[in-house]
Amino acid sequence: MTSLFPMFMKLSGRNCLVVGAGKVGEPKIAGLLETGALIHVIAPEATPTVRDWARQGKIDLSLRLFTEKDLDGVFLAVVATASRTLNERIYHEAQKRRVLCNVVDVPDLCDFFYPSVVRRGDLQIAVSTAGQSPSLAQKIRQQLEKQFGPGYESWVAELGETRKLILASDLDKERKLELLHSLASREAVEAALAEEFELAAKGEGA
DSSP states (O other), X not given: OOOOOOXXXXXXXXXXXXXXXXXXXXXXXXXXXXXXXXXEEEEXXXXXXXXXXXXXXXXXXXXXXXXXXXXXXXXEEEEOOSOHHHHHHHHHHHHHTTOEEEETTOGGGBSSOOOEEEEETTEEEEEOOTTSOHHHHHHHHHHHHXXXXXXXXXXXXXXXXXXXXXXXXXXXXXXXXXXXXXHTSHHHHHHHHHHHHHHHHHHXXX
């Protein structure tokens, strides 16, 4: 069994390298775009979507073969090529430089894994099987998407604003903790979501 440390990492402003810009690499690039990372993509060919991202200035695209120097100054690397030999070469070079590396669909050549994620604004629920069964992780994610619907996005945002007000108040520490826990109770969640659904229903009927 692989022992993994689950965490959510800030990549904003960090140099991230993606080698490969085909159908496999494209969704990996898309995932990084949401983080604010500085993304350098290297591949002889790229999908129209990846080329479009480059034209928009969202990524730095180099249409050429990978070289070892491409790993210099890189914090994290994602490898999505069709060549096992090249994938292994890049992974081992990344290890020498202590660059975190993920070779897509090759668990043995990964320092980290892409989880299956449910996103509701600032609420993120990640599921991982340590690369053993991405299909299972996807199915669990689909179940969670039904359980944690879109309404959670606005509710979590409201929670954040209310939390700031409570922490900035003159209440004693114990009372603050009591209020914060009550806000996140099951009853509070259900009441907030029920109110949102009611408002949405009224809007549709208008």
